[in-house]
């Protein structure tokens with residue numbers, strides 16, 4: 264007969280986040296960049312082995328018809344194209360463009376030209392090379408959106424699971440408003456807490472995941488995001504909610520890929536980071552099996 268564990272030792276009990284682990288910390292731009300790059304400057308091979316597919320997209324993909332990573336990435340980007348109402352010749356901006364897969368796919372498939380922003384020199388270099396390899400007109404800048412200047416204007420601006428990092432989301436929407444041409448569209452895809460109480464009472468799992476991303480930004484509720492969209496002179500056109508089954512399938516695929524490449528990945532990033540990242544993916548899988556989050560694409564027009 265096994266002895267039941269009655270109590271965890273006091274030191275293991277969760278007393279809530281420390282002050283520096285609360286969401287929406289304020290940092291200098293330099294510190295913010297260093298913190299996000301703790302994650303995004305890990306070697307591309309590490310991420311690419313996990314994300315899989317031709318476009319190596321680091322966000323939830325769609326599995327309505329897709330049966331493999333590439334098809335699921337393209338199915339998601341085709342939805343972006345519909346919601347952005349892309350037409351050949353348009354000029355678009357991807358803020359938080361990762362390794363450029365999403366932007367290059369849209370340029371190649373829909374005949375648009377693009378600009379992508381991210382904060383990681385490695386991501387920028389990989390994304391610019393990808394644009395060259397596919398022969399598309401896309402410029403990638405290592406640039407915080409707060410510092411981005413442009414005098415041509417964009418027909419559409421989008422983000423895919425990037426605004427979670429942004430501390431000043433209202434200012435971001437104001438910036439997008441200024442960058443868009445009259446009538447231009449903005450589409451933001453992001454996860455949202457289903458109640459504000461979840462970002463005020465973080466769990467140990469929340470904090471583990473938040474630490475993986477250098478404790479930048481934080482999840483909001485959809486209501487809070489919509490308020491900021493409205494306050495910055497956008498008219499909401501559609502809210503497209505994505506069934507969480509798509510995140511579970513995306514996370515399952517990432518976990519499978521990770522396990523398949525486990526020996527090489529541990530060589531690249533070390534056993535400790537490998538374990539932390541695997542725990543993160545398992546927590547993502549669990550989060551999207553509960554009722555604490557939704558995944559939404561907010562489509563808005565510049566007024």
Ligand SMILES: C[S@@+](CC[C@H](N)C(=O)[O-])C[C@H]1O[C@@H](n2cnc3c(N)ncnc32)[C@H](O)[C@@H]1O
Pocket residue numbers: 299303319320321322358359360361362365380381382383386406407408409422423424425428429
């Ligand atoms: C989770 S990744 C998403 C990448 C891409 N959208 C995708 O789906 O594959 C977040 C991206 O946001 C970028 N990022 C974070 N904060 C940023 C900021 N303030 N300005 C520009 N890019 C930022 C990171 O460098 C990273 O490329």
